[in-house]
Amino acid sequence: MSSTLQEKEIKDDNKKVEEAVEEGESADADTRLEALGYAPEMRRNLSTIAVLGMGASIIAAPFGLTTSASFALVNGGAASYVWGWIFLSIVSLAIAASLGEICSLYPTSGGVYVWTAHLAPSKQSAIIASYIVGWLSCIANILLCLSIAFGEAQLIMAAISLFRDQNWTPEAWQTILCFWAVLLVAAAVNAFGVKSKSLEPINVASIWWTAGASLIILVTTLAMSDVKRSASDVFVQWNNTSGWPDGWSWFVGLLTPAYVLTGYGTISNLCEEVRQPERAVPRAMLGSVVVASLNGLAFILPLTFVFPSPSELEAALEAASGLVPYVFAQATGTAGGAFGLLFLVLGIGLFASISSFTVAFRCIWAFSRDGGLPGSRWLRRVDPRLIVPLNSLIVSTVIIGLLGLIYLGATSAFNAFTGSCTILLGVSYVVPIAMLLSRRRAPVRFASWGLGRLGWIANVVALAWVLFSIILFCFPTTASITPASMNYASVVVSFFAAFAAVFYFTIARTRYQGPLGAGQHGDRA
Template sequence: MDDAALKANGKGVTMGSHEVKGTVSPSDATATRLEEMGYKQELTRSLGMVSVLGLSFAIMAVPFGTSTTLNIALTDGGPVTILWGWVFVSLVSLAIAGSLAEICSVYPTSGGVYYWAAMLSTPKYSAFSSYLTGWLGTVGNWTVTASITFGGSQLILAAATLYHDDYVPTAWQTVLVYWAALLGSLLINIFFNKHLDGLNTVCLYWTAASVIIVSLVAVPRLIGMTAHLQIIVTLLAMADTRNSAEFAFTHFDASNSGWPSGWAWFVGLLQAAYTLTGYGMVAALCEEVKEPARQVPRAMVLSVAAAAVTGLVYLLPINFVLPDIQPLLEVASLQPMPLLYKTVTGSAGAALGLLFLILGIWAFAAIGSLTAASRCTWAFSRDGGIPGSQWWKKVNPRFGVPLNGLILSTVVCALLGLIYLGSSAAFNAFTGVATICLGCSYAYPVLCSLVRGRKMVRNAPFSLGKVGFFVNTVTVVWIAFSIILFCMPTAIPVTPTSMNYASVVFAGFSAVAALWYAINARKHYHGPTGSAIRTTEAA
């Protein structure tokens, strides 16, 4: 279908090759477009662009994401990796987000990547393409939720070390806090679903300008600034010593990694790549957005642009006040940021105040990532992609959410937490798998579009135009390289506890997907129900 765009002009609405005469409201047009793609409207369309932008921004959670993965960049290069790695990955992420936004504007459904893969593949490979991408996307959503929630749990326990230097969080304590956080996110998603729109919007304006922060800085004009700005102003204002510009922009030390310098820089990109990952997850909310063909693509790209700027504003001052790296890498909690805050400010109270701001951002991210993961699970289950799909595809009439899909997503994440009992590198495994799986699920439909000459997105409402081929190529090449990159351990030599278990977790989920395909999906999974609208043109 070359023209799948939804064009409303007040007199008629064109959807694909069909035209509906008469005046059609945007809501009716959106519902009709969804029916044309093979689905009925089951969820309430209550979200706008700002809310989706807030959710995408919340899932990326730049100050939180870069803080919880700081040890990776410190190990693999330090300031140069932190700053220029962020710049590089931000540019690549804009290319990926633009590629996905273009496809999403043509096929605005909660199926997201697995639906796009089916539509953009040739009919012969449509079902398999959909199945493969669906599993990659679903696992990516689950592991992003696990990594976000787990990282915040580590930070909570690390807060105790600000006042008790000899306290070492145990694996069981971390896992229990992690489970409690998952449960909290689940309950909020169930009982406060109607307020998620407001919650996502609040995330954009998270301005925890608390009395503690203002009093520490003693600059009243800080009131109203965003949380991350207050953190960096506080750090710069209270630091006894500051690094030179040469150190902040050019210092590189990969001696802690054991890798050759060039390769260490690439391995350290996981800090930025993991943080700038979740924007594609918001496609799972297309069926809760009022004008998804316009609003969701815009939110994807704008959220990455906003995150890129936010990261620069946050990370550059960190480089200027960065203390001795070795003590940061030796913290028992594996989360160096609390110690960095305490060292720079010289006050446990100030450090706790800054950490509170980060944990506030984390709360938005944990809730939002579980929301997106549950919608992805629900959407893929509608087409029978997951064992027990008849349970996970149900929408609870009382709460208006895919309750079973929410519970399944929570349980899977809870089980993943058990990895930490056997390996201290569990968090790196979650971040690696999330980045790899989501990256692959993003790349596949883009690759299909490229191979077919971008014919299917020629008239996309959100179009990349003449630069589309170049942008799509950058997307596919980078993601292909990152699959290898993010399976690498942060440092060598490797021990059983420091190994990067991303490949193991990835292989485990792949085994489940392959087994289910052999047992059931090979014969019964036919891809999205809207396959009738797919072009029959052979590539």
Template sequence: MDDNPARRTSATNDRKASIGEHAADADLAKLGYKGELPRSLSMLSVLGLSFAIMAVPYGTSTTMYISLTNGQSVTILWGWVLVSLISLSIAASLAEICAVFPTAGGVYYWSAMMATKDWAKIASWITGWMNLVGNWTVTLSINFGGAQLLLSAISLWREDWAANAWQTVLCFWAIMLICFLVNAYGAKYLDLINKVCIYWTAASVVIILITLLSMARGGRRSAEFVFAHYDSSLSGWPAGFSFFVGLLQAAYTLTGYGLVAAMCEEVQNPAREVPKAMVLSVAAAGITGVIYLLPILFVLPEVSYLLAAANGQPIGLVFKQATGSAAGGFGLLFLILGIMFFAGIGALTASSRCTYAFARDGGVPGSRWFGTTNKQLGIPFWGLVLSTVVCSLLGLIYFGSTAAFGSFTGVATICLSCGYGLPILVSVLRGRRLVKHSTYSLGRFGFIINGICLVWIALAIVLFCMPVAIPVTPSSMNYASVVFAGFAAISFGWYFIGGRKHFTGPPVVQDADPTIRGQAVVADDEKQIGRETSHTDVETKM
């Protein structure tokens, strides 16, 4: 008999965790896979990961030149609100599906399961490659933009200085290496890192808010400027169209929520916790964005001065003018750089899991390596290596175009949007039958919400291939469509070379059935947890 209440409680919690992990693995087996990764992540950790990948203060800062060129205050603030609401609709649509099919395959698995048997293979192939390229390019854009932002700190003291291509690419590679090492050899700390990210980001936003509004050494803008000023003359686009082109700032930032589906096999109750984390992270990101952007607009220097920044990253100059010193500006910039590292680590984590999940079903060449896990490290090591190498090589595009970062953000947004949209489209075309019993069901508003998502995604594909401003030069052109077409060619080429022979899609594919596969298993597992937990409590009292 154990008289220590703390020990009894700890033993009970450990027992619950063990039962929960077993139940999740059993449910995963019903979906066609064997659990190979440790289920060490909590809902708060997944929420932190999603929040880290979106990295609101960092994402809006590195892409600020886009909205400053295309509309300024109205685009920055109200564009953010609009895209936040649309992203919340997409996150809710994906959460509804994720609750039914919680696997690391994420969107490509969902497309296959909801399509008919005749279309399941091609639907999962297209969705899988869209999602994979989106994961790679969002990781690339986060870390490449981080390199540019880090080097821009020098311009706080020397405003005419700008890093050359080699300096930028080498700095980018260094950041990629750090993110790789943390993911490879610090995997056991990822749960802590994701949680710390939430507190770091919240504290950073509060500190920046108070500092900017209390100091404002460069003067303050009027409320009319902050909430109603619109100027698209710098873009060359028609006024109305310019607003939509400027939405890339918000759309790029608010893309990470769907990536966390790749972590489903590392969470104890993924059908409940991962969908919840998706929706909550978008809501939190939307609110964080408004709180962060408002003080920046109130102290915004002359737009022409910001857009003339030699390094292309104006946020440091905003901080410098508001604080009245280069050191003060760097202090605030340091907070953003910290968020960048959280985002880079989190994005590479999600990319490696996405690569692993797609490769184990034969969707990627070399699946015998990339579709395996390293038992000692407890991670898909070769999937991590491939993601790191692909991102590092894509960074070489910068030698051919100084607008490469804009292309990376554009193609990341397009690919992830398409990856999110395809399973939603399949669900709508099949009459939403497979999600009507989801624990996160959208109910009678499902068709309307799904429809809004699909219209936005179709619009986004066109918008984010557009250059930020016209007329364009070879160095300022948006090459998102070129990068997108390049990966599409690789995808189709591999499909005809080997994919159509070896790729069968997810291992469990069935025609649509009103009865949700896996839901009965979830209910049985929950009952089993209750029975075994009660039995354990009785034993500890004896």
């Protein structure tokens, strides 16, 4: 009995020590946050593994590779699908490492726009550049959340089609209703997630779910499929049906992995909810890319070995259920088996919807603190009961829900959101990286989480890729351009850029002054 009591006392003492350490870490992080000009308003209750899980959830490799597979398969086939993923994984590691290094200097929920402001050469350039990046980041996060939630709705419709012999195609309004349901679930989880302390276990669970799903799909498809392609078919054979020249087609096909490997930088919007953000968030950024890259590779490889032959691929791409559900059905031989595999992907999509929504409304809240958005005084409020910026959550839900209505009138225009969020996120990532390079990387010389000599390589790779991808992802995926196949990404980007410019010159110019102390070489770097 005395032994049991002694063990209990030891456990209680250890718990008190852990709580004291956590309080000390939170206090240090809050002091640093106040030095950057922001009052601590959020609860620091997320661990490194939870933030890593959120980053990996937003990337959602198996889910994204399911909903966007056609881009790569039309532009090169299985070889483009595999090698494009490997290539972009390497590039994404460079971008994530570059962002993580800057994040360790300025660990605030403002993320890229705050980094841009502090790395700008002058106060005036800091105001203008950070305002532009802030708007791009907010729009990109909204579009990313929209595209993920809508992709989840489309996969749910695909699951229904599986049980109707893949002959059933949903009406646009049915897909939109399903999309709204997914969006409301994501909003509800985020509204009560902090108070109920459920965000942490949800994001940790997403890591295990995604890894387990990839493994189950790998084993099941290879074990049950009667027809398997050769290694040469998968890794070497080139099947370009896009109409573009082969060299250019390879790059256009990179839209698939580029869209998937894009959301890791958005987890910087959680910096004010992590105890040691200057180390935890950079590690989570890089770690999420590593985890997602491996999961994606484990998902891609078995699928490419059971893909239809090039002569049958066009019919598979036109299947009512979509390409990957069609492949699942062919591999397992039954609708039930295909649904079982698709259910695993749907779980990944739900995690992704929740996580992308988490960062989207925090991005809006953070930018509102500096007066960057219409209604900033209202949007910046943190609900004292739920401990989340509830007003930003509500506005985000309404905006995303209304944007989904575009699908009723123009599915091709709606699909432009996929390319647009990729472009906008890329630009918002690369502006602070470019400013860091312009200062010869001096601010990160003593960063808490630094890259050392590798920093130059990572920064240059990130800058070169994003500048090239801006042009690349404005191209349609096929050379035969019709109103339905046209890439409207440039139109979407131009529209939001024009709206931001009008708001700046009419209202924000007199209100938005950028983050405290930004644009000065003697800043808090």
